[in-house]
Amino acid sequence: MTLILLRPWWLLALVPLVALAALAWRRRAAGGWEAIVAPELIAFLRARGDVGAPGRRWPALLPFALAGLVALALSGPARLRTHGAAFERQDPLVLMIDLSPSVTEGGDLADAQAAAAWLLAHGGGRPIGILLYAADAFLASAPTSDPATLQSLVAVLDARTMPVGGSRPDIALSEAAKLFAAPGMPGAGGTDVVMISDGGGASPEAERRAGVLAERGARVWGLTLDRGAADPDAPPPDPGGLAAIARAGGGAAWPARDPAPLVAAIAAARTRQLAREAEAPEVFEDLGRWLLLLALPLALAFFRPTREPGR
Numbered sequence: 001m002t003l004i005l006l007r008p009w010w011l012l013a014l015v016p017l018v019a020l021a022a023l024a025w026r027r028r029a030a031g032g033w034e035a036i037v038a039p040e041l042i043a044f045l046r047a048r049g050d051v052g053a054p055g056r057r058w059p060a061l062l063p064f065a066l067a068g069l070v071a072l073a074l075s076g077p078a079r080l081r082t083h084g085a086a087f088e089r090q091d092p093l094v095l096m097i098d099l100s101p102s103v104t105e106g107g108d109l110a111d112a113q114a115a116a117a118w119l120l121a122h123g124g125g126r127p128i129g130i131l132l133y134a135a136d137a138f139l140a141s142a143p144t145s146d147p148a149t150l151q152s153l154v155a156v157l158d159a160r161t162m163p164v165g166g167s168r169p170d171i172a173l174s175e176a177a178k179l180f181a182a183p184g185m186p187g188a189g190g191t192d193v194v195m196i197s198d199g200g201g202a203s204p205e206a207e208r209r210a211g212v213l214a215e216r217g218a219r220v221w222g223l224t225l226d227r228g229a230a231d232p233d234a235p236p237p238d239p240g241g242l243a244a245i246a247r248a249g250g251g252a253a254w255p256a257r258d259p260a261p262l263v264a265a266i267a268a269a270r271t272r273q274l275a276r277e278a279e280a281p282e283v284f285e286d287l288g289r290w291l292l293l294l295a296l297p298l299a300l301a302f303f304r305p306t307r308e309p310g311r
Contacts, residue, residue, distance in 0.1 A: 003077055003078065003079055003287075004077075004078055004079070004271055004272065004284070005075045005076055005077055005078070006075075006076030006077075006078050006284060006286060007074060007075050007076040008075055008076075009075075010071050010072075010074040010075040010076075011071065011072075011075050013067075013071040013074075014068055014071055014072075017064050017067050017068050017071065018064075018068075020064060021061055021064035021065075024060045024061065024064070062298055065298055066295055066298040066299055069291055069292070069294055069295040069298070070291075070292070070295060072288070072291050073288035073289070073291035073292045073295070074288060075288070076286055076288050077286075077287045077288060077291070078284035078285055078286045078287055078288075079284065079285050079287065091126065091190030091191055091192070091270075092126060092127040092128065092129055092143035092191050092192075093119070093123055093126045093127070093128045093129075093143070093191070093192050093194065093266075094128070094129045094130070094131055094143065094176060094179075094191060094192070094193045094194070095116050095119060095120075095128065095129070095130050095131070095194050095196065096131045096132075096133065096169075096172050096173075096176065096193055096194065096195045096196065096197075097112055097116055097130065097131070097132050097133075097154075097157065097196045097197075098112065098133060098134070098167065098169070098195070098196060098197035098198065098200065098225075099132050099133065099134050099157060099159075099161050099162045100133075100134045100135075100162075100165065100166060100167035100197075100198075100200050100201070101134075101159070101165045101166075102167065102198055102200045102237070103197070103198055103200070103225060104157075104158060104159035104161075105159055106198070108198055108225035108226070108256075109157065109158070109159075111225055111256050111257060112157075112196045112197075112225055112256065113154050113155065113157060114256075114257075115196050115223050115256040115257070115259050116130070116154045116196060117151055117154055117155075118259050119194065119259060119263070120147045120148065120150055120151055120154070121147075121148075122259075122263055123147050124267070125145075127143035127144055127145050127147075128143060128144065128147040128150065129141050129142050129143035129144065129179075130150055130153065130154070131172060131175060131176060131179070132157070132161065132162060133162075133167075133168065133169065133171065133172035133175070134162035134164060134165055134166050134167060134168070135162075135164040135165060135166025135167070135168050135171075136162070136163075136164055136166075136168065136171060137168070137171050137172040137174075137175040138175070139175065139179060140153060141153060142179075166201070167197075167200035167201030168201050169195065169197065169200075169201050169202060169203075169206045169242075169245060170201070170203060170205040170206040170208075170209050172195075173193075173206060173209035173210055173212075173213060173220070173245075173249075174209050176193055176213065176218075177209065177212060177213055177216070180216070180218070190217060190218070190270070191213075191217070191218040191219070192218070192219050192221060192251075192266050192269075192270075193213060193218055193219070193220045193221065193249070194221045194222070194223060194262065195220065195221065195222045195223070195242060195245065195246070196222075196223045196225070196256055197222065197223075197224070197225060197242055198224065198225040198226070198237035198238070198239070198242075199222075199224060199225075199237055199238030199239050199240065199241040199242035199243075200237065200238060202238050202240075202241025202242055202244065202245055203241075206245050207244055207245050207248035208248070210245045210246070210248040210249030211248045211249065213249055214248070214249045214250040218249070218250075219249060219250045219251045219266070219269055220245065220246050220248070220249020220250065220251050221246050221249075221251035221252065221253065221262055221265070221266065222242040222243060222245065222246035222251070222252070222253030222254070223253065223254060223255070223256035223259055223262060224237075224239040224242050224243070224253050224254070224255055224256055225237065225256050226239065226255065226256075226257075239253070250269075251265070251269075252265060
């Protein structure tokens with residue numbers, strides 16, 4: 001079961017609460033009333049039940065424990081309802097495949113095709129599109145709700161697919177931004193763009209364009225190719241450059257040979273985004289009320305009866 005906080009800013013209240021609790025504990029340890037009140041009066045107050053027995057410092061922490069539980073409850077710990085997955089918006093997933101010569105002739109094309117095929121098979125029912133790039137970029141397939149039809153397209157990719165060599169991820173990211181700004185498209189919000197590349201052509205401009213996508217609500221991720229049989233004439237791979245582009249786009253990068261962590265990260269990011277949507281109360285079960293029930297016994301401790309004078 002995956003838990004998420006619907007209102008995490010309430011956790012900030014725990015910082016002053018912990019500080020005040022520590023101060024109260026230290027003051028209680030220093031003697032409390034015993035340090036300033038005559039022993040006879042302390043004995044009288046204890047007989048009335050107004051002052052606890054010496055050495056009982058834990059009652060001083062009750063108000064802070066109660067306030068801490070309330071703050072945790074207000075932070076909104078929640079889990080997806082059983083129908084939550086079906087309620088998710090069908091935001092598209094775009095596979096951006098690098099077909100520059102360093103990939104197609106350097107031994108990485110098979111890994112790129114395998115990673116793309118794996119993502120097509122584990123897209124979770126999302127519409128998936130494919131964008132190819134080298135020195136230029138073009139949309140090979142608009143997002144489709146039947147990604148299985150794209151498996152054959154991925155299988156036939158080769159060194160002759162792109163007419164011009166080179167590696168321009170900045171142009172590809174710009175093309176992705178244009179795709180979601182086109183008439184009839186829902187916009188980039190919620191879209192996940194996965195770059196499958198050896199990092200060739202990584203540049204500050206590519207990072208900037210990834211940041212533009214992130215500002216529009218999309219996320220940019222990376223699957224890095226390490227070129228097992230490198231072409232000595234090709235530029236070296238730059239996995240760090242691809243990771244920098246992904247970070248600029250609000251995502252991260254993983255090795256293309258193991259795309260499962262990427263899928264898990266995308267799912268977690270989509271869940272966090274869904275928690276910020278207006279539909280969150282219908283999708284998540286807020287568990288905060290159960291924490292409030294745990295706080296009730298602590299609250300009852302403040303209403304303990306005291307003995308009347310003379311009894």
